[in-house]
Amino acid sequence: MTAPSSPVRPLIDGFGRRVSYLRISVTDRCDFRCVYCMSENMTFLPRKEVLSFEEIEAIAGAFIARGTTKIRLTGGEPLVRRDIMKLVRSLGGKIGAGLEELTITTNGSQLAHHAEGLFAAGIRRVNVSLDTRDPERFSAITRRGRIGDVLAGIEAAQAAGLSIKINMVAMRGVNDDEIEPMMEWAHGKGMGLTLIEGMPLGEVGIDRVDSYLPLRELHETLARRYTLSRLDKRTGGPARYVHVAETGGVLGFITPMSHNFCESCNRVRLTATGQLFLCLGQDDQVNLRDAWRAGGMDGLDAALDHAMRIKPKGHDFVLDRTRPEPAVARHMSVTGG
Numbered sequence: 001m002t003a004p005s006s007p008v009r010p011l012i013d014g015f016g017r018r019v020s021y022l023r024i025s026v027t028d029r030c031d032f033r034c035v036y037c038m039s040e041n042m043t044f045l046p047r048k049e050v051l052s053f054e055e056i057e058a059i060a061g062a063f064i065a066r067g068t069t070k071i072r073l074t075g076g077e078p079l080v081r082r083d084i085m086k087l088v089r090s091l092g093g094k095i096g097a098g099l100e101e102l103t104i105t106t107n108g109s110q111l112a113h114h115a116e117g118l119f120a121a122g123i124r125r126v127n128v129s130l131d132t133r134d135p136e137r138f139s140a141i142t143r144r145g146r147i148g149d150v151l152a153g154i155e156a157a158q159a160a161g162l163s164i165k166i167n168m169v170a171m172r173g174v175n176d177d178e179i180e181p182m183m184e185w186a187h188g189k190g191m192g193l194t195l196i197e198g199m200p201l202g203e204v205g206i207d208r209v210d211s212y213l214p215l216r217e218l219h220e221t222l223a224r225r226y227t228l229s230r231l232d233k234r235t236g237g238p239a240r241y242v243h244v245a246e247t248g249g250v251l252g253f254i255t256p257m258s259h260n261f262c263e264s265c266n267r268v269r270l271t272a273t274g275q276l277f278l279c280l281g282q283d284d285q286v287n288l289r290d291a292w293r294a295g296g297m298d299g300l301d302a303a304l305d306h307a308m309r310i311k312p313k314g315h316d317f318v319l320d321r322t323r324p325e326p327a328v329a330r331h332m333s334v335t336g337g
């Protein structure tokens with residue numbers, strides 16, 4: 001079955017932005033505790049409140065019926081949720097029936113086990129988060145990860161035919177000396193590299209002001225050593241891309257702090273318990289689990305209309321010693337980045 005090329009009632013917010021991209025956090029749990037993402041002692045959402053796969057499928061279906069063409073599975077660590085491949089296969093079955101692309105963001109720890117299954121389910125692109133290639137640094141940043149598992153996952157994913165983009169949170173004094181080597185390595189293996197500015201979400205284990213590295217500054221530094229040409233390529237996300245002549249690869253910059261990209265926002269985020277967050281940096285939300293349980297598909301449809309009315313214009317992240325508290329209290333692992 002092929003879907004209509006244009007949905008009957010597309011999701012358009014109060015600022016005229018069309019929402020066509022849904023990120024689903026399938027669990028807020030994770031086998032790592034990255035210093036910029038989580039605190040050492042995280043309290044996770046009660047398991048009994050987590051959406052079942054049937055509920056996630058129903059919500060995804062409601063979005064697809066309203067013109068969502070791209071879904072990304074994230075978390076927490078999506079691949080640690082039990083039986084996750086069942087969900088991947090069922091959502092993968094919607095590709096070509098309204099959904100154009102299903103992707104996943106993972107820390108890579110379980111990727112070696114699932115790479116072939118992801119490809120078989122229709123996934124073609126995977127984002128793997130890797131902030132360093134130094135084993136000791138990796139242990140320190142993730143607090144409990146083993147870099148060998150991630151590197152094996154990357155190998156397996158490439159062997160399975162998946163195209164990989166590495167996500168690296170750039171942190172001054174932590175991994176800024178590794179940005180060029182990471183780029184050379186990633187590009188040498190045919191992978192993209194996207195650098196991300198650390199965002200002030202949740203209480204965590206590092207000083208965000210000290211470790212903040214404005215990527216605009218980094219771009220200027222790199223431009224003195226490499227020939228960077230701006231690409232128009234957009235992947236439905238907020239990254240801006242350049243082509244690096246010397247490596248032949250693509251480098252992305254996600255700059256929520258130094259360049260606010262909200263004017264072109266096309267996405268919303270579903271938590272593992274069914275809260276739909278309408279902006280990464282704000283608290284506005286709609287409870288889709290309750291909407292589904294009380295009103296089925298009609299309930300979801302009405303809740304999505306309400307969501308479009310209250311989607312905020314944008315975030316107002318600031319990093320400032322006089323305002324040390326995070327912009328929002330929830331951690332990135334709740335909404336999946």
Ligand code: SAM
Nearest residue numbers: 037075076077105106107129167198199332337
């Ligand atoms: N566990 C998976 C992973 O690490 O790829 C998926 C979830 S993780 C929350 C998604 C992305 O958010 C990762 O690339 C991670 O580096 C990034 N991230 C987490 N906390 C962040 C923060 N405070 N600022 C910027 N990026 C962050």
Ligand code: SF4
Nearest residue numbers: 030032034037076107
């Ligand atoms: Fe886990 Fe990803 Fe957060 Fe790291 S960034 S703690 S891997 S959810």
